[in-house]
Amino acid sequence: xxxxxxxxxxxxxxxxxxxxxxxxxxxxxxxxxxxxxxxxxxxxxxxxxxxxxxxxxxxxxxxxxxxxxxxxxxxxxxxxxxxxxxxxxxxxxxxxxxxxxxxxxxxxxxxxxx
Numbered sequence: 001x002x003x004x005x006x007x008x009x010x011x012x013x014x015x016x017x018x019x020x021x022x023x024x025x026x027x028x029x030x031x032x033x034x035x036x037x038x039x040x041x042x043x044x045x046x047x048x049x050x051x052x053x054x055x056x057x058x059x060x061x062x063x064x065x066x067x068x069x070x071x072x073x074x075x076x077x078x079x080x081x082x083x084x085x086x087x088x089x090x091x092x093x094x095x096x097x098x099x100x101x102x103x104x105x106x107x108x109x110x111x112x113x114x
Contacts, residue, residue, distance in 0.1 A: 003027040003053075005034045013110050014043035015081075019052035022060030031060075035067045035078070044076035045113040049106070051082030056090060068100065077101075081109045 003020040016034060021027050038046055048064075056064075064080075071078040079101040083091070091097040103109035 003030045010110050013045045013047055013113050014038045015047045017049045021055040023057045024059035028059050028063035031063050039074050046071055046078045047081050047109050049081045056087055
């Protein structure tokens with residue numbers, strides 16, 4: 001199962017609902033293109049909903065960091081929502097949990113952008 005991405009907007013926050021795997025190849029390219037597209041359309045506040053992401057490999061972690069850096073360099077913010085236990089553990093092991101703002105509740109995540 002590859003990665004599927006759907007977009008929605010709440011206020012000035014672009015929410016990307018991700019489902020599937022963020023892995024080397026197609027998954028990480030899809031994520032990169034989707035974030036790039038949002039930035040080109042003027043979206044500076046991006047929330048990645050990872051609740052339905054079943055697997056992230058090292059390339060996927062790299063892509064999350066790349067997306068975070070790209071958004072930050074455009075004076076935007078990228079935050080993570082609904083981390084699975086696996087993804088949370090992975091971010092903890094790699095010390096990236098201290099880099100990303102993470103949320104379990106969508107309303108709290110959206111409010112954090114203001």
